[in-house]
Amino acid sequence: MTPLLEARGVTRVIGGEQPTTLVAGVDFAVAPGEFVAITGPSGSGKSSLLYLLGLLDTPTAGEVLVNGRTTKGLDEEARARLRLSQLGFVFQFHFLLPEFSALENVALPMRALGRLDDAQMRRRSFDILSSLGLADHAHKRPDQMSGGQRQRVAIARALANEPLVILADEPTGNLDTQSSAQVLSIMRGLVGETPAAGRKAVVIVTHDLDLAARADRRVHIVDGKIAAFESAAR
Amino acid sequence: MSLVLSIALTHVRARARQTLVGVIGVATGVGFSVMMAALMEGSQRDFVTQLVDALPHVSVTDQRREPPRQPAEGLFDMVEIRGLSTPATRPGIKNPYAIMASIEAWSPGAVAPSVQSKAVLRFAGRDTAASVIGVDPRREIGVSKLATHIVKGSLDDLYKTSNAIILGDGLARKIGARVGNSITLVGGAGRTLSANVVALSHSGVNQIDEQQSYTLIKTAQILAGQTGLVNEIRIKTLDAMDARDVAARVERETGYKSVSWLEANEDLLSAFQIRNFIMFAVVGAILLVASFGTYNIISTITHEKTRDIAIMKSIGLPARIVRRIFVLEGLIIGALGLLAGWLLGFVLSWAMGQIEFKSPFMDATRLPILYSPLHYVIAGAVALAASAVAGYFPARKAASVQPVDIIRGAS
């Protein structure tokens, strides 16, 4: 089976007077239906690796493949197009547009992609929000919602264009225990045996041990290198 | 609504006060530009119209550009005669009626003869010098506004009695004469004539109204002591701008000095060009300054919205869409400013047109205002273009934001 996302010898060095290696020679693949956790100490290069996998950053060596196709040599426009149609992002900070309602925030990637008409976009946005328990908050602006609700809207936005892979960077980092648990079970529910989950995969950077424990696979990063793979006994 | 438009509108709405300042800036620029253009072109057109109305389009006079060659010059190469004194009597145009008929044959419009003579007006025991212009009332109507300047009577009243005269109203006041009075004219050659004042004329220019009087051609010829004298043929062309060509052809065919109004006022017309250049420079500067305000606002918004820009780009919105958002914001401010500016410009122009000027030398006048859609279109186009450029530079910077730089910092 073709991996949805694959890193081959991915290295990222930041130039300058003192070149810094953020990620060094990472080989790593994400299969459909997988829930992978990236763990490691602070400053080990977890976020840097996620940005590379998410085509937000370009490796200085090696390549990233999306759905079996290399992204090497693609221009910014083409990479943006791939992010828009194939990848979904959730960060520690919600990054919702403050002037727009939850519904409008979720519809944003759909409008940018332009595959659906207005009514379909509204319906789909509302359906995603409802499935995350936010039906009553669809018309609220981010400042009218709690941290947990905002993060769920961010997840809804990541799901907008039915991406192959959701990439999350410490999505519960700013949340209280209860909201964290809720967000976690949502993330976990995105993949698995349910038909709704489809073929997508989730890659999540975390140092939350509970979360890591529930992953199908754990990738441990130290100093920008993969130190250990660990598959959960499922 | 498109994504770009809805985001752009949201941004300018969220910054209502700054947007308002930007709109006012553009509106002021457009408003004052429109007003200045209306004023400048209005006064220029008014001036030219007055000039064209007051003067014949072409004036053919009994003069030559070069002094005539003296017989001796033709006989002997060495001979050069300079400093010829002008004869006391004017030579007059030879065969004036034949020339007029020939001009009428090829130049549509009107042609009229006139005789210029000087006389002393004697009334109530006082002598006042004035110029007496002999005109043909039926032809005069075609070439000058004289007929419309007649008050207390009409130009045709010259036919009513023998030796009828129309006095400038200032002149009449000066000598104390009224319509119906009989005055004595003493011509250059000492000929004395008794004339009846049949009407007064009022051109609005004091110098003319205090100096000039009008009689029939024949009367002026008698005063000048030269029968058959015509010293000027005036031509009105259908299009004032044809005057130069007509003058050139008349001069070529007759040899008489023919001056178009354009030639006579060359210095004035070139002064207008300089004036227009200054106007465009000032208007351009106003609009440029206005666009600085817009630039400032869009820059501020892009700074404030760096985080939103980063997330939009990380989601996969192409850079060109991000750029378009901010250029559009500049255009929105420009367009609002433009509409307000048009209104402001119209109101200012109108207000300027209400101001009355009183001058001791002229009748009271209002500022002439030209309401031209072209002014509005040009000011609007320049304002919009300036706004687009003002939005473009911050937009380009915004579009080049690297999402990772922002996201890393915010997490």
Ligand SMILES: Nc1ncnc2c1ncn2[C@@H]1O[C@H](COP(=O)(O)OP(=O)(O)O)[C@@H](O)[C@H]1O
């Ligand atoms: N632009 C940069 N220039 C220099 N060092 C950087 C830059 N970005 C990140 N780093 C460093 O690279 C290392 C890895 O960062 P990061 O990927 O954020 O780690 P993690 O997410 O595991 O905490 C850190 O030590 C960080 O300080």
Ligand SMILES: [Mg+2]
């Ligand atoms: Mg990190």
